[in-house]
Amino acid sequence: MxxxxxxxxxxxxxxxxxxxxxxxxxxxxxxxxxxxxxxxxxxxxxxxxxxxxxxxxxxxxxNPPQRVSRPEAAGLRHLAFEIDNIEQAVAWLNDNNIVCEPIRVDEFTGKKFTFFSDPDGLPLEVYEK
Structure with a gap:
């Protein structure tokens, strides 16, 4: 292995x-x-x-070629980062003109998370610790 x-x-x-x-x-x-x-x-x-x-x-x-980056496309779905406080993270992102999806709760862990995109549309996630 x-x-x-x-x-x-x-x-x-x-x-x-x-x-x-x-x-x-x-x-x-x-x-x-x-x-x-x-x-x-x-x-x-x-x-x-x-x-x-x-x-x-x-x-x-x-001139890099464009890539499909929707979360359900084949390949890397998204890149996730652990954070301590989702509300503070979303407020910071919003203050920096980054649009976030509504905060969700993981049905299996009970933890809060949300998605947003980098400047090229790469899906990113912040996931509360």
């Missing part, structure tokens, strides 16, 4: 680097670990951490 310790990172390709960098670093509050421009690829690579754990690689490429 393959022994996997943990998820190392999630890679995201964005269409507007500055807009996505602002979203992930300032709105979502992730820490910028490293930022590199790869001239030969005309691409930025931004490494972001969540609570000191390396977690997201944000890439930019010229």
């Amino acid at each position: 393959l022994k996997i310790n943990k998820i190392h990172h999630v890679a995201i390709i964005c269409s507007n680097y500055e807009k996505s960098k602002h979203f992930y670093a300032h709105v979502m509050g992730f820490t910028v670990v490293a930022e590199n421009y790869r001239k030969e690829r005309q691409s930025y690579k931004l490494d972001l951490a969540v609570n000191d754990s390396y977690a997201i690689e944000l890439f930019s490429f010229p």
